[in-house]
Amino acid sequence: MPKPAVVETGPHAVLYDAALRETADASWFDPAHWQSARGVERETSGRGAVLIVPHGDETWVVRHYRRGGFVARFVEDHYLWLGAERSRSFREWRLLRRLHDAGLPVPNPIAAHVRRSGVLYTADIITTFLPDTRKLSAFIAERNVPRDCWRRIGRMVRAVHEHGVEHPDLTAHNILLDARGGLFLVDFDNARVRAPGRWQQLGMERLQRSLRKVALETGTDYDAAAWAEVEAGYAERPTAAAARGS
DSSP states (O other): OOOEEEEEETTEEEEEETTSSSOOOGGGGOGGGGTTTTOEEEEOSSSOEEEEEEETTEEEEEEEOOOOTGGGGTOSSOEEOSOGGGSHHHHHHHHHHHHHHTTOSSOOEEEEEEEEETTEEEEEEEEEOOTTEEEHHHHHHTTOOOTTHHHHHHHHHHHHHHTTEEOTTOSTTSEEEETTSOEEEOOOTTOEEOOSSHHHHHHHHHHHHHHHHHHHHHTOOOOHHHHHHHHHHHHSOOOHHHHTTO
């Protein structure tokens, strides 16, 4: 399996899969680069927009890292420089590569980028686009969640946890369903690998709070029976099919 490669040019550093047919370039992360390719800006949960862009026979998602919460009032998109390998984009890229190679239903990482400016940096990541997908929260709002997906959601979360990965924002907005009923987990920004511990239960509790919040915000009823199915799926012994969200 080809090893990841890093290209450094001036203040830019790009991490990418050496299996790509071309060398990654910092221009890939410049929105102006995609204007002629008719990239489409699309809103995502919480932190601005991403670009959906065509590239050869693939479609890519280009996401710029932006801060959330209280800090975002003062600093929009800069982070403290501690080295490229400790940057948010490089860490998320390597984590996604680990999970994707293990067969889990996460976006395939294409390239990660950092631009250093003194003691600060900005960051971006490119992943493959997941076609025909929508957030679980949208299905809840429409009262149109496939009944069989709840147990599969529990299995998928368990599979990610079994790989030692703590997802810091395990919510109904970061679980996607496609037109064929497939499940995906997205937005691994600031996720980390940990030994088994209480964080696993806390992640499930966060997901449950998210489901309650979505029900409240959309005027739907919190589905206790559905949550019981999620818990039942999580309790099952992980299989290869569960890892793929099947």
